[in-house]
Amino acid sequence: MSGTAASGREKAYAYLRENILTDPDMQGRFLNEQELAAEIGVSRTPVREALLLLVSDGLVELIPQRGAYVPPVTGREMSELMELRGVLESHSARLVIDQGVVPARTMQDTLDQQAALPDELNPEAAREFIRLDTLFHQQLIDAAGNELISRTYSKLHVRQILVGVSALFRTGGRREQVCAEHQDILDALVSGDSAKAQQAIDHHLAVTRDILLRN
Amino acid sequence: MSGTAASGREKAYAYLRENILTDPDMQGRFLNEQELAAEIGVSRTPVREALLLLVSDGLVELIPQRGAYVPPVTGREMSELMELRGVLESHSARLVIDQGVVPARTMQDTLDQQAALPDELNPEAAREFIRLDTLFHQQLIDAAGNELISRTYSKLHVRQILVGVSALFRTGGRREQVCAEHQDILDALVSGDSAKAQQAIDHHLAVTRDILLRN
């Protein structure tokens, strides 16, 4: 994979991020710095720096004199996230259609990969599924050519993964449904129908929200 | 005012943020940690932590083995920011009108304060002007009741201040113009005309962008 020459801060950052995103039990807990330092194999300093970086991802919250808190995902937050995603994705959809820059091939490729995943999602496949799901939406956003929006969207999406991983295991047949909804979005984009695309996006996000809210 | 018992990290954070936002010369420079530590009166540790926090505001960028870089504002970034602001503000405008929760009094009050500022903007008045300008738009966003969008918008706006402060000095009569455009937005909101509001917002942001681009 990538560099084995990662700095201590990066190591700690990657470790913590991965842990928080995959282990639901992390939510609502305070993180012990020296404990983490021992686990990761570095001193407290890079651990603290990693925690500060995770603040910008919204994965931890710093409480003075108490430490790093991992805020749980609330239903309201998910609703709000879907609303914002809808705004940004609809905007991008309109732009790429108007400018004739729909990344049809790229998105279809991502969609095909997602459709090729097995129905039974083991943990690894689940993460791959989420990665491809995220990628599909990100590709739409990126095609609009606004780097600021791309970065903003990318950061937002992170917190959805917090609940997405575990939610996937509790919902059967969601893979097919997601792929179908993605296909609807892509078809609307290719057909050049802004209103239809917006509708497909809103529908997809509404369904996603409802599923995530069953927690 | 607020606590004199600010921690070292907070002190450093406030100092650096203020410095970067007000001093245009900071842009494009690498920040020297021990120099800053001496200026602020703390050790390097809280300074480094403050720098990491500033990353999430987009005010500094960490370059491995090089340090903290203050990325200059580009014209493209400003354009992209105005596009994103337009998307979020238009969305909020639609919502608050549909839900009948236009914060007319609050926004009018902010607008009045802004209009009462002197035409000749000394540095202090300029900062107050920018504060009220930011507040006006934030009040619209907040009224929509989506905390995630509010926080997102708030963070975005920060980088605009980077160029806004200096740009204000080079533009005569902008105060009246801004107030008039703000009044147009507010009038449209009060009248309940979504399309008109969106138009007023887009116009205001376009004018703002054009002025900021003259750098």
Add this chain to the structure above:
DNA sequence: CTCCATTCTGTTGTATACATAATGTATGCG
């Protein structure tokens, strides 16, 4: 038995010392 004060333990916050990597400079060679 309950409540409050106090001590004690453990964690975060800060300072400092050291390790490591990058940059600028000087020197020698082509």
Add this chain to the structure above:
DNA sequence: CGCATACATTATGTATACAACAGAATGGAG
């Protein structure tokens, strides 16, 4: 004179030691 290389300097990255604070445990008084 230009360029490459070795070196010195300076900055960042990390570890560790200490200080300050918060929360829990404990003991005593009512």
